[in-house]
Amino acid sequence: MASTILEMRDITKTFPGVKALSNVNLSVEEGEIHAIVGENGAGKSTLMKVLSGVYPSGTYDGQIIFRGQECNFKGIHDSEHIGIVIIHQELALVPMLSITENIFLGNEHASYGVIDWDANETRTAALLNKVGLNEDPKTLITNIGVGKQQLVEIAKALSKEVKLLILDEPTASLSEKDSQALLDLLLEFKRQGMTSILISHKLNEVNRVADKVTVIRDGRTIETLPRKDISEDRIITSMVGRSLDDRYPPREPQIGEIIFEVKDWSVYHPIHAERQVIKNINLNVRKGEVVGIAGLMGAGRTEFAMSLFGRSYGRHISGEVSLRGKPIDLSSVSKAVAGGIAYVTEDRKTYGLNLIDHIKHNVTLANLGGVSSRGVIDDMREMSVANDYRKKTNIRASSVYQLTGNLSGGNQQKVVLSKWLFADPEVLILDEPTRGIDVGAKYEIYTIIARLAAEGKAIIVISSEMPELLGISDRIYVMNEGRIVGEMAASDASQEKIMRAIVRGEGKAS
Amino acid sequence: MSTDSAPAPQSGVAEDVKQGQRVAVSALTTNLREYGLIIALIVIMLFFQYTTSGTLFKPVNLSNLVQQNSFIIVMALGMLLVIVAGYIDLSVGSVAGFIGALAAMMMVIWPLGIFSNPLVVSIVCLIVGGLIGAAQGYWIAYHRIPSFIVTLAGMLIFRGICQALLGGGSSVGPLPDSFKALSSGFIPDVIGPLVLIPPTVNAAGKTILGSGLTLHMTTIVLGLIAVLAYAYFGFRTRRKRERHGYEAEPFPLFVIKTLVGSALALFLVFQFASYRGLPVVLLVMGVLISLFVFVTKRMTIGRRIYAMGGNAKAAQLSGINTERLTLLVFINMGVLSALGGLIIAARLGQAVPAAGLGSELDVIAAVFIGGASAMGGVGQVIGAVVGGFIMGVMNNGMSIMGVNVDWQQVVKGLVLLGAVIFDVYNKNKA
Numbered sequence: 044m045a046s047t048i049l050e051m052r053d054i055t056k057t058f059p060g061v062k063a064l065s066n067v068n069l070s071v072e073e074g075e076i077h078a079i080v081g082e083n084g085a086g087k088s089t090l091m092k093v094l095s096g097v098y099p100s101g102t103y104d105g106q107i108i109f110r111g112q113e114c115n116f117k118g119i120h121d122s123e124h125i126g127i128v129i130i131h132q133e134l135a136l137v138p139m140l141s142i143t144e145n146i147f148l149g150n151e152h153a154s155y156g157v158i159d160w161d162a163n164e165t166r167t168a169a170l171l172n173k174v175g176l177n178e179d180p181k182t183l184i185t186n187i188g189v190g191k192q193q194l195v196e197i198a199k200a201l202s203k204e205v206k207l208l209i210l211d212e213p214t215a216s217l218s219e220k221d222s223q224a225l226l227d228l229l230l231e232f233k234r235q236g237m238t239s240i241l242i243s244h245k246l247n248e249v250n251r252v253a254d255k256v257t258v259i260r261d262g263r264t265i266e267t268l269p270r271k272d273i274s275e276d277r278i279i280t281s282m283v284g285r286s287l288d289d290r291y292p293p294r295e296p297q298i299g300e301i302i303f304e305v306k307d308w309s310v311y312h313p314i315h316a317e318r319q320v321i322k323n324i325n326l327n328v329r330k331g332e333v334v335g336i337a338g339l340m341g342a343g344r345t346e347f348a349m350s351l352f353g354r355s356y357g358r359h360i361s362g363e364v365s366l367r368g369k370p371i372d373l374s375s376v377s378k379a380v381a382g383g384i385a386y387v388t389e390d391r392k393t394y395g396l397n398l399i400d401h402i403k404h405n406v407t408l409a410n411l412g413g414v415s416s417r418g419v420i421d422d423m424r425e426m427s428v429a430n431d432y433r434k435k436t437n438i439r440a441s442s443v444y445q446l447t448g449n450l451s452g453g454n455q456q457k458v459v460l461s462k463w464l465f466a467d468p469e470v471l472i473l474d475e476p477t478r479g480i481d482v483g484a485k486y487e488i489y490t491i492i493a494r495l496a497a498e499g500k501a502i503i504v505i506s507s508e509m510p511e512l513l514g515i516s517d518r519i520y521v522m523n524e525g526r527i528v529g530e531m532a533a534s535d536a537s538q539e540k541i542m543r544a545i546v547r548g549e550g551k552a553s
Numbered sequence: 554m555s556t557d558s559a560p561a562p563q564s565g566v567a568e569d570v571k572q573g574q575r576v577a578v579s580a581l582t583t584n585l586r587e588y589g590l591i592i593a594l595i596v597i598m599l600f601f602q603y604t605t606s607g608t609l610f611k612p613v614n615l616s617n618l619v620q621q622n623s624f625i626i627v628m629a630l631g632m633l634l635v636i637v638a639g640y641i642d643l644s645v646g647s648v649a650g651f652i653g654a655l656a657a658m659m660m661v662i663w664p665l666g667i668f669s670n671p672l673v674v675s676i677v678c679l680i681v682g683g684l685i686g687a688a689q690g691y692w693i694a695y696h697r698i699p700s701f702i703v704t705l706a707g708m709l710i711f712r713g714i715c716q717a718l719l720g721g722g723s724s725v726g727p728l729p730d731s732f733k734a735l736s737s738g739f740i741p742d743v744i745g746p747l748v749l750i751p752p753t754v755n756a757a758g759k760t761i762l763g764s765g766l767t768l769h770m771t772t773i774v775l776g777l778i779a780v781l782a783y784a785y786f787g788f789r790t791r792r793k794r795e796r797h798g799y800e801a802e803p804f805p806l807f808v809i810k811t812l813v814g815s816a817l818a819l820f821l822v823f824q825f826a827s828y829r830g831l832p833v834v835l836l837v838m839g840v841l842i843s844l845f846v847f848v849t850k851r852m853t854i855g856r857r858i859y860a861m862g863g864n865a866k867a868a869q870l871s872g873i874n875t876e877r878l879t880l881l882v883f884i885n886m887g888v889l890s891a892l893g894g895l896i897i898a899a900r901l902g903q904a905v906p907a908a909g910l911g912s913e914l915d916v917i918a919a920v921f922i923g924g925a926s927a928m929g930g931v932g933q934v935i936g937a938v939v940g941g942f943i944m945g946v947m948n949n950g951m952s953i954m955g956v957n958v959d960w961q962q963v964v965k966g967l968v969l970l971g972a973v974i975f976d977v978y979n980k981n982k983a
Binding site: 352353355375376377379380381386388393394395396397398399400404408409411412415418419420422423426427462466 | 793794797799851852853854856857859863864866868869870871872873874926930931
C-alpha cells in the first residue's frame with residue numbers, strides 16, 4: 044500500500060448565501076492518478092482553489108494535510124512552494140513571449156536581476172524533452188497549437204519541482220490525438236512516481252487513466268471509486284444522482300427531400316493565400332435529417348462551416364450552395380441569415396454571446412427585425428420572445444435580465460441556441476454544441492436538436508466526440524485535412540469505421 | 554456561481570409574481586447608478602448654491618451655465634455612442650475648432666454672396682463635420698486602425714487646419730447676430746410676458762427686491778407641455794407593461810420619480826421664464842437628448858451598437874454589419890462635433906484658434922463620469938448628460954467661488970477618478 048500524499052478533510056466553503064462545498068473529503072495516494080468528476084457547478088474548481096491557496100486558509104473550514112503536514116496556504120505561492128501545482132483550464136501563458144520566457148516567468152535564473160538566457164534555455168530544452176515536445180525553446184507561444192501549449196504548461200509545472208500535479212480539464216480544447224498524447228504523458232509521469240489529480244468531463248479518458256475516481260455532486264463528495272469499479276455508466280449514475288439509461292433522447296427520424304446542398308466548396312487560408320484549407324467539398328442535408336461531420340481537430344470542419352456562413356472565414360471561396368434547389372447568396376452573414384442558414388459557434392464566449400448583456404438582448408440579436416417595426420424595438424414583444432425561448436430551451440436563470448456572463452456553460456449554450464432558433468433558420472449548423480457542458484445539459488441540447496429535426500429543419504452537427512455523433516445523427520460525413528473522406532449512415536457507422544476513414548484519407552492526402 | 558443547481562422554475566401565477574419581483578429588483582439595481590448620479594448632481598448643485606451664497610441658481614447664472622456647457626453635452630452624446638461601440642475619439646475638440654473657423658470664414662471673409670447666410674453656412678458645416686467623421690471612421694472601420702491613433706492624428710490635423718484657416722494667431726469676427734442667437738439667444742416670446750409682480754420703486758428710487766417679476770409665458774407653456782408629456786408617456790409605458798404582466802417598478806417608486814422629476818423641471822423652467830426665457834441652445838440640446846435616448850433605448854441601430862461594443866465578433870456573426878455601424882457612429886460624432894463648434898463660435902461671437910482646445914477631454918470625462926465602460930458595451934445617454942452637467946456645474950461653481958483655474962482642473966480630475974473607482978468597486982461587489 045502506498046502512503047497517502049494528500050488528505051483534505053471536511054472542507055466546507057461558503058460564499059455569501061451559497062454553500063459551495065460542504066464537508067468534502069478527498070484522499071489521494073502517492074503515485075496515483077486520481078480523477079475528480081462532477082457536473083458543472085458541482086464544486087470541483089472550488090475545491091481545487093481551496094487546495095491551491097486561491098482561497099486562503101481561514102476563508103474555509105476543514106483541514107488540508109499534505110505529506111503528513113497540515114497546510115495553511117496564504118496564496119498560490121505557498122502551495123507551489125511545497126510542490127502542488129495546478130494547471131487551469133484556461134491556459135495562463137503569454138502569447139507573445141517564447142516558450143522559455145513563459146516557463147520561467149517570475150522564476151527566471153538570474154543573478155542580480157540579469158537573466159542568464161543560456162541557462163534558462165538549456166533547462167527548457169530538458170523540460171521539453173521530458174514532456175515530449177519537439178520545439179525550439181525560442182518559439183513564441185502564439186505560434187504553437189493549443190495541444191503544444193498545454194505541454195508547455197506541464198513543462199512549466201515540472202520546472203517548479205512538482206509533487207502533486209493538478210490538471211483542470213486539460214483536454215477540453217485538444218484534438219483526439221493531442222489528448223491521447225497528453226494522457227500517455229500522465230501515465231508516464233505515474234511510472235516515474237508522480238501523483239496527479241485529473242479533473243475531466245470526458246469519462247472515457249477518466250476510464251483510461253484513473254486509478255481512483257472521486258465523484259462530487261452539489262458540493263458534496265458522493266463516493267470514491269477504486270480502479271476495479273470504474274465504468275462510464277457507474278460514474279454517470281453517481282454524478283447525476285440518477286441513472287441515465289439512455290444518454291440520447293429517442294427519436295424517429297422523418298427524412299424528406301434534400302433541402303440543403305453544397306457543391307465543390309473550396310476555401311483558401313485567410314493569411315497564407317496559397318494554402319487551400321477546404322478542398323472541393325460536396326455535401327447535402329435532407330429535411331428533418333441530422334447530419335454529423337466527424338473528424339479530428341484541425342480537419343477543417345469549423346473553417347468549412349464558417350466559410351459557408353457569410354464568408355466568415357477564408358479567402359477565394361468558390362463553390363455553390365443551394366436551398367431547395369435554388370442557389371442562395373451567402374456572401375455576408377446577414378444574407379446567410381436571411382437565406383435561412385444559422386451557425387451556432389463552437390466558442391460561445393468569444394463568438395456567440397455578448398457576455399455583459401442580459402439574456403433578453405442576446406436572444407433577439409440575430410433577428411431584431413422580428414421584434415421591431417421600422418427600426419423601433421417593441422419592448423413587450425421582445426420580452427415575450429425572450430421568455431418564450433427561455434421556457435422552450437429550459438434556460439435556468441433568475442429572469443431574462445440575468446447577464447449571460449453569469450450563466451453556466453450549459454445555460455449559455457441554450458441562450459446561443461435560442462438566438463438562432465428565433466432567427467428561424469431552415470438549416471442549422473451546430474459546431475461542437477455540447478463542448479464543456481455537463482451530462483444533464485447535454486441531454487437537453489440533444490432533445491432540442493431532436494425536436495428541431497422533427498419540425499423539419501435540416502441540421503448539421505460538427506463534433507469531436509464520436510459517441511455523440513453516433514448517438515444523434517442520421518448520417519455522418521467524415522472530414523480530414525479539408526476534404527470529405529467518408530460518408531456513412533449512422534446505423535452502420537462506428538467509431539472504428541470513422542477512424543479508419545480518417546486514416547485512409549490521410550494516406551490519400553499525402 | 555453556476556445557476557445549474559437552481560431549482561427548475563415552477564409554472565403558473567406564482568412564478569409570474571416571483572418574476573415580477575425579481576424584475577423589480579433588477580430594474581432598481583440597474584437604475585441605481587442613474588439615480589445615484591442624478592442625486593450626486595443635485596448634491597453638487599446644492600453645495601455650490603451654498604458656497605456661492607445663492608448665485609448658482611439665479612436665473613441669469615442658470616442661463617449662463619447652460620450656454621457655457623451645452624457644447625460639451627452635445628458632443629458627449631456622440632462620444633457616448635463612440636465609447637459604447639468600443640472606440641474613442643480624441644479629435645472632437647479640434648474638429649469643433651476647425652468648423653468654427655470654417656463657419657467664420659464663410660460668413661465674414663469669403664465672398665460667398667447669399668451662401669454666407671448663417672443657416673446655409675451651418676448646414677454646410679454640419680455636412681463637413683459628417684465628412685470628417687466618415688474620413689476617420691473609414692480607417693477605423695474598414696482598415697481596423699485603432700481609433701485612438703486615427704483620432705489622435707485627426708486632433709493634430711484639424712487643429713492645424715483651424716489655425717491655418719484663421720491665418721495664424723488671429724481671430725475672425727464679428728459673427729452676425731442671427732448666428733450668435735444659436736448660443737446666446739432665447740426663444741421668442743410669442744405668447745407674451747406675464748407681469749406677475751409689477752416693479753415697485755421705493756422712496757430712494759431703487760427697485761424693491763422681488764418685485765418686477767415678469768414671466769415669459771411661452772417658456773412656461775413649453776415647460777408645462779414637456780412635463781405633462783413626460784408624465785403621460787411614463788404612465789402609458791407603465792400601463793402597457795402592466796397589461797403584459799411585466800411591471801418593472803413598484804407604483805410608489807414610479808410616482809415619486811415622476812413627481813420629483815417634474816418638480817425639478819418646473820423649478821428650472823420657472824427660473825428661465827423669470828429671466829429671458831428658454832435659451833435656444835437648451836431647446837436644441839433637449840431635442841437631441843430625447844432623440845439619442847430614443848435611439849439607444851428603443852431602436853435596433855442603438856441595440857446593435859451596444860452589441861458591437863459588448864462583443865464585436867459575436868455581433869458580426871449575428872448578422873450585424875459592424876464595419877458600416879462603426880462608420881455611422883463616427884459620422885454621427887463628426888456632425889455633433891461640428892454642431893459643438895458652431896455653438897462655441899456663436900457664443901464667442903468670433904472664431905479663435907484655440908476654440909474647443911482640450912474640450913475632447915471634458916467630453917470623454919463626462920461620458921465616463923456618466924458610467925460608460927472604457928471596454929465598450931456599457932453606458933447611458935442620460936448618464937453622459939448628467940456627467941456633462943456635473944462637470945459644468947463644477948466649472949461654473951468654482952469660477953464663481955474664485956477658485957483658481959489650475960485647482961479647478963485638479964478637482965475635476967479627482968471627481969472623474971472617484972466616479973470611475975466607485976463604478977468599478979460597485980461592479981466587483983455585485
